[in-house]
Amino acid sequence: MGLSGQITDLRLEVPQPDASPLRILDLPHLDFEAGSVIGISGPSGSGKTSLLHCLAGLMRPTSGAILWNDQDIAALSATDCDLWRREHVGLVFQDFQLIPELSVLENIALPQFFSQWRLTETQKNSLHKQGQQLGLNNLYQRASSLSRGEQQRVAVARSLWHHPALILADEPTASLDRAHADKVMQALLEHASQHRTTLIVASHDPAVLDLMDRVIALDSGRMTQGQPLS
Amino acid sequence: MMNPLIIVKADYRAMRGSAWAAVLLVAFAVAIGVALSAQEKALRTSTTRAAADFDLVIGAAGSATQLVMTTVYLQPEALPLMPGEILKSLGKDPRVKAFAPIAFGDVVRSYPVIGTTLDFVTRWGRYDAPMQGRFFAAENEAVVGHDVAVQLGEEIIPAHGLGSDNSVKGATSALEANHRHETTRLRVVGRLPATGSPWDKAILVPIESVWETHGFGNGHSQDGQIGAPFDAEKVPPLPAIVVKPHRIADAYALRSDYRKYGLMALFPAEILVSLYRNLGDVRDAMLVASILNSVLILCAIILLIIAIFSLRRRRYALLRALGASALYSGLVAWLGAFGLIAAGCLAGLALGWVLTAALSLWLSAQTGLDLQLSPDWTQTMPALMLLMAGSLFACLPAVMAYRLSLHETLRGE
Numbered sequence: 001m002g003l004s005g006q007i008t009d010l011r012l013e014v015p016q017p018d019a020s021p022l023r024i025l026d027l028p029h030l031d032f033e034a035g036s037v038i039g040i041s042g043p044s045g046s047g048k049t050s051l052l053h054c055l056a057g058l059m060r061p062t063s064g065a066i067l068w069n070d071q072d073i074a075a076l077s078a079t080d081c082d083l084w085r086r087e088h089v090g091l092v093f094q095d096f097q098l099i100p101e102l103s104v105l106e107n108i109a110l111p112q113f114f115s116q117w118r119l120t121e122t123q124k125n126s127l128h129k130q131g132q133q134l135g136l137n138n139l140y141q142r143a144s145s146l147s148r149g150e151q152q153r154v155a156v157a158r159s160l161w162h163h164p165a166l167i168l169a170d171e172p173t174a175s176l177d178r179a180h181a182d183k184v185m186q187a188l189l190e191h192a193s194q195h196r197t198t199l200i201v202a203s204h205d206p207a208v209l210d211l212m213d214r215v216i217a218l219d220s221g222r223m224t225q226g227q228p229l230s
Numbered sequence: 231m232m233n234p235l236i237i238v239k240a241d242y243r244a245m246r247g248s249a250w251a252a253v254l255l256v257a258f259a260v261a262i263g264v265a266l267s268a269q270e271k272a273l274r275t276s277t278t279r280a281a282a283d284f285d286l287v288i289g290a291a292g293s294a295t296q297l298v299m300t301t302v303y304l305q306p307e308a309l310p311l312m313p314g315e316i317l318k319s320l321g322k323d324p325r326v327k328a329f330a331p332i333a334f335g336d337v338v339r340s341y342p343v344i345g346t347t348l349d350f351v352t353r354w355g356r357y358d359a360p361m362q363g364r365f366f367a368a369e370n371e372a373v374v375g376h377d378v379a380v381q382l383g384e385e386i387i388p389a390h391g392l393g394s395d396n397s398v399k400g401a402t403s404a405l406e407a408n409h410r411h412e413t414t415r416l417r418v419v420g421r422l423p424a425t426g427s428p429w430d431k432a433i434l435v436p437i438e439s440v441w442e443t444h445g446f447g448n449g450h451s452q453d454g455q456i457g458a459p460f461d462a463e464k465v466p467p468l469p470a471i472v473v474k475p476h477r478i479a480d481a482y483a484l485r486s487d488y489r490k491y492g493l494m495a496l497f498p499a500e501i502l503v504s505l506y507r508n509l510g511d512v513r514d515a516m517l518v519a520s521i522l523n524s525v526l527i528l529c530a531i532i533l534l535i536i537a538i539f540s541l542r543r544r545r546y547a548l549l550r551a552l553g554a555s556a557l558y559s560g561l562v563a564w565l566g567a568f569g570l571i572a573a574g575c576l577a578g579l580a581l582g583w584v585l586t587a588a589l590s591l592w593l594s595a596q597t598g599l600d601l602q603l604s605p606d607w608t609q610t611m612p613a614l615m616l617l618m619a620g621s622l623f624a625c626l627p628a629v630m631a632y633r634l635s636l637h638e639t640l641r642g643e
Contacts, residue, residue, distance in 0.1 A: 059637035086553020101240035113233040
């Protein structure tokens with residue numbers, strides 16, 4: 001079951017030398033229903049990535065609360081936040097963020113090595129199954145030898161591997177052609193639907209945003225639109 | 231149990247050449263320290279062992295170092311001569327257990343031919359018999375040192391030595407061939423046990439043979455006699471005499487008494503102590519240079535590690551973003567840096583020993599000293615200190631990994 005979230009009085013500011021702080025985000029209130037699929041749109045610099053990073057606990061807001069299932073992650077220590085993220089969050093980055101020297105299999109299961117020495121046979125079988133679903137047939141090849149489309153699919157597979165309750169994807173289709181973009185979105189949506197995972201996708205792509213239950217439009221860190229799509 | 235090695239290995243793969251360079255730099259720094267320390271120790275041990283049978287050496291006044299270097303270590307230098315009559319007084323001295331005049335100057339196939347007495351050939355009676363054959367019993371007989379490439383039963387012709395002849399031992403140089411004492415024929419009758427000293431590459435003959443060869447008679451009133459007692463009036467001038475006193479007190483008294491009348495008496499240990507002091511000073515200076523070198527290299531490695539960390543910081547941020555604990559990402563960064571330094575230290579120890587062994591082989595060939603290497607913990611201390619310092623410095627990237635701003639780093643800011 002996905003996480004339900006709530007943002008209250010979220011402000012994110014960056015200090016500027018010899019000037020007043022630069023406002024990045026200013027969101028009085030936002031709700032994220034458990035198991036919903038939510039898009040975040042907006043022009044470059046509107047605060048999409050910053051919002052996703054705040055929602056993932058990768059950055060601490062200047063003020064306000066970010067509640068996931070009533071737990072305020074903005075108030076967690078860095079260590080607790082890392083642990084929370086490992087248990088509940090799957091992240092997809094715009095630039096994939098794979099480790100090129102590792103194999104596809106090691107990249108997908110990377111978070112597993114934070115707590116165990118080697119993968120079990122069951123885990124490997126499960127990885128092969130997941131890889132096949134995403135069209136990744138050779139899990140032992142180096143990530144550096146993959147095409148961009150394959151790399152993004154590996155990044156998606158990594159975010160889904162531990163069945164997180166919340167998936168945060170930052171421009172997951174930005175560098176892909178239409179066919180690959182559709183595959184990636186299909187994988188994310190199928191997973192969200194099957195596991196009732198909360199999926200939040202930041203994107204410029206109208207085709208991606210059309211797949212969302214709701215789109216939050218941002219401009220200069222403020223919400224300009226946030227109604228559920230009919 | 232967490233597995234940080236999977237990321238450390240990936241980091242090393244990514245670094246490739248720079249990782250090898252870091253390991254090699256540390257290895258060279260450690261190897262120099264190990265080689266210096268081990269070589270100096272081996273040199274001390276072997277020179278002390280080589281001088282063990284030379285309790286007291288008497289020679290004409292001159293350079294004490296030269297007397298020891300020529301007599302004990304057979305470094306070919308012309309020593310000033312002292313009157314042969316001294317053998318008479320030594321023969322009568324109750325403090326003297328035994329004595330042996332030593333005469334140098336000739337060579338056979340570049341091996342020095344040393345004239346002495348049976349007392350010294352048997353190392354004051356320690357050897358009942360040689361390793362092969364028998365001891366010499368006549369003027370025209372010779373025994374060879376353990377490492378002399380001359381067969382028993384072979385007839386050899388000594389040639390006049392020409393100072394520092396650098397010919398390869400065992401080979402007859404053109405100079406040697408032109409300066410043979412053709413009237414002297416020596417039969418090799420025995421081979422001595424190894425002493426680990428330059429004497430293993432010497433040919434020992436009765437001193438009377440050397441005197442006769444150079445036209446000084448045989449030092450006795452009768453022909454054919456060898457060994458003490460000598461006829462003091464017929465003994466030619468001598469370069470050196472080795473004396474075996476009865477007691478330590480006798481040795482000091484003899485040393486004092488024979489430092490008169492243009493003579494010089496000394497314990498080789500005196501010269502060795504001075505040599506070791508100089509060696510120690512050189513070693514200390516080189517060790518300080520080596521340690522400074524290691525520190526500089528360590529600093530270079532740390533700078534390299536920090537530079538590599540800067541390139542890898544997004545990776546560490548990614549690990550944290552994916553839920554790795556600060557301990558995990560810190561451990562990855564620490565292990566990455568420490569692994570390079572540890573590998574360098576281990577490789578340096580191995581390289582140091584290879585270097586020491588090679589140096590010892592070369593020095594042994596040059597000096598005839600048996601430089602036995604004996605590894606001990608003190609020689610690994612510089613490597614251990616470097617490792618400890620490295621383990622501390624390796625915390626730097628670990629702390630940097632812990633303090634990363636995930637948002638900024640992941641966005642490449």
